[in-house]
Amino acid sequence: MLSPLIVTTAVLNGLLNGAVYALVALGLTLIYGVLHIINFAHGALLSAALFAAFFAYRLLGVDPYLAVFLLAPVFFALGYALQRLIIGPAARGDDRNMLLVTLGLAVLIENALLYAFHADTRTIELAYAFKTIDFGFTFLAVPRLISFAAVLVVTLLLWLIMSFTDTGKAIRAVAKEKLGAELAGIDVAHIYAITFGLGTACVAIAACLLVPTYYVTPTAGNAFVLVAFTVVVLGGMGSVPGALIGGLVVGVVESLGGFLFGESLGQVSIFLIFIAVLLARPRGLFGAST
């Protein structure tokens, strides 16, 4: 059963899944790298973005891949506002408080979605959603291939922003040395909010990529968050290339683990990597040493 073709297909499946994990993790890792907090509201924000993408299609007729250009800015603004107006002021700079505020927000957002839209599972039907490309030994779904490409593009864009723009440099400065950056005149609260906004925008893009093949419920986003945490830890908190590589690795490990040990038990492999990385090399593959 474990013929090379089958294993290759499993690896390809893992890469395609991993790309989505990478994108979700990208937002999380940015937020961690700069604000030094784990954003527990990430999953709920993903669920909210899934609903947004769904309604963009249903009510406005916007194709999800085009909705990216609409929703990324909208969710950027939402993330900015959340950090600037709620999380920042409520937490007053304490790491632990920020963790808890994001937890509170997670509960609030998820149940607001439940209240507003109920628990019915929603899906959209796109003409090309079931199309596949025949690679001989397997069919790969077109939407997943598009997602893969899109994730590579977004990662590259983000890396370029971080490396070459003034804002990106400011973000990296704040991440490395907050006090120094402040003294150099950088508005830290503004940078924090921008980072949170970028992270939320990533989640919005991920949602648009997921909506053609996945379903939309108030808790749908949660399924991706724990995996995303694993990717962040593996790739290195704060590292953009780390999130991409980490995502792909986790996707492949999950896929092979599930294949060998069963889907249920295979999930354990993700968390075992998680724990192993945290114990042995907490800074991950590309993270800065603390």
Added chain:
Amino acid sequence: MKGLSLIAAVATALAAVPLVVHSNVVLNFLVVALLIALAGQGWNILGGYGGQYSFGHAAFFGTGAYVTAVLQVRYGINAWLGFGAGIAAGAALGAGIGALVFRAGLRSSYFALVTLAFAEVLRILASVAPITGAGVGTLIKLDLRAQSFQFQSRAIFYLVALALVVASLVITQLLERSRFGIWLIAVRENEDAATAVGVDTMAVKLGAMVISAAVTAAAGCFYAQYFLFVDSGIAYGTWISIEALLTPIIGGVGTVFGPLVGALLVKALGEGARLVTGDAPGLDLMVYGVMLVLVIAFAPRGLVGALADVRDRLTGRITAARSAAREAARG
């Protein structure tokens, strides 16, 4: 001794409740609140006093619940012995995880994440392992006799839960005043400084983890006896990890009564929210979320902490010093 006599007073007052209250609705509500308070008391020892915020206390709760359930159902062990075994198993797990995690020097967010991961691993294992009944779960046989740790009267369950909570209050109080407690608080305030002055931070954290795990495991064991059914989602789900940290934070981290106050408050607010919002799904939980954010924003030391602040302000003791320190930190 003031602390212990306060505990005794509170315990007596609460113990008198079943004499006055006969409504099983209220008694059931109180039993569940005490159960959650117990889990929170456990968390508080490690998180409130030790500053190590665990996001995976379900690992200990679930282990307590499963060990006692499986021992009774599969091996016919007496329920009370099973209870003890569950607590021991929880403590052992705490020691194991603590040894791994603290040796690696994990703190803050990393610590939170790794505990979350452990809880998840256990949940997945429990959902596939034959011994736990896998997906089907474990059902303890209904046997309303004292020797099976099951009681016809909810009032007795209430008193047992109360006894457990009072025990945890005493443990916390003794810990707070002991040298171990001082070291633990030192680790919370500034771990590096504590190491510098010679505190064996590794041992202290480990000790706190073991006690914390044992107390939360006791809550798990009690859950199993009260509801008689355990499955992987109930035992190791994030719901209990969140309740265990929410109640001390809302009630007052690092205080003896914080988790108890927090549990009663949170549960009461939940009921209140449901009454007000009616049957619309999700509205009451929205209130929860808002509450959490507000508490962090306005009372980061929780209700007990806020009350302490008010008391101090009235007696005018530490206020001046505290505001001076705050100014220094902000600048």
Added chain:
Amino acid sequence: MSEQRMPVSRRRFLAATALSAAAGLAMPAASRAQGAGVKLGLLHPVTGALSYSGQQGRIGATMAVAEINAAGGIKSLGGAKIEPVLGDAQSTPDGGTAEVEKMNSAAVACIVGGYASSICLAVSQAAARYELPYVVDVGVADSIVTRGLKNTFRLGPGFGVIATTALGNLVAINDAAGKPAKTVMIVHEDSLFGSGLAKLLNAQLPAKGFAILETISHPTPTRDFNNVVLKIKAQKPDLVVPANYYNEYVLLARTMLEQHVRPKGIYSVLGGAASSYKFVKEFPDAARYIMDCNHWFNPKNPKAIELKKKVEGNGQFFTYELYMNYSAVLLVADALERAASAERAKIIAALESSTFSGHVMPYGPTKFVNGQNQGAAPVNTQVLDNDIKVILPPDFADAKPVFPMPA
């Protein structure tokens, strides 16, 4: 997507009861003459993970109550109306238990609902303390009715019966088609119902001449089924037997379509989507020819058809939670009629001796042994012509099975 608001909110209900209580106090003689209402607890997980099912269940139950009241209430009690006491189990056993306590102190005569097996277990136990009759709406775990609790009744079938029926029908369909299917792969969700079912199938399928190539368990939620489908594709079983919830089933079916995996048959047992009108409407291509052995209404019962029209006219989906709860409430109303009393012990006795056939399920008249309705059984359905038809048993069938699936 239907979004039905709750028919009776707790606040309104509390207000109503307060008013009626006050009125009752003011005119005790008058209220006795009118026939005081009978309180019926309707307990469903309307919030939390199971909220969709809980809400569907509540809709079915309240529809039944409205119908009974409109037809004159419980005649043997002087036309007493049924007063629903709505409860939210919050998708957890402790939530269910808390509601039982509240309903008990609200002096309900009986409780209907639960939905999930873990909730039903807790609710039946809590209700047993007060000898409060409890009718399970769906929960299939066998343990619900095998603990010797006199107060607990289940109208629908349990695991054992479902698995045995599913097996028997599978063999029948296979035999009738000339035994084209020999190999099977089971794909099940890893909690109570999926695991329990997989275990039973593993024990019984080989004896019937089927070879189980692999049993794949997956968590709920599962994000992606490509590897599962890869295994199916690699081993080419004649039959795929899925047992999972709606969302996962949708992903599985879509992925199988994408990967051009066409076994000879997809034979679901308690499929989350296989006999769901929502699934058929939204994914006609993926749904075609799928067979399911599941809870279903009696398509030859005109009352059922009428109810279906009414529900669909409201823009809702006619799901099993709805009509099973509807039937359970009618069962209780019948018991109340025959008991001519709202006393719990008398209701229990009436249920024990019940031979009710006014429900909309394909069970025949009820007969409870140790709380389990003996006639309860699932039926086999198949998605044909963009509709769901019953293919077995012959008494209730309105179509013939199409097996193997046409290419």
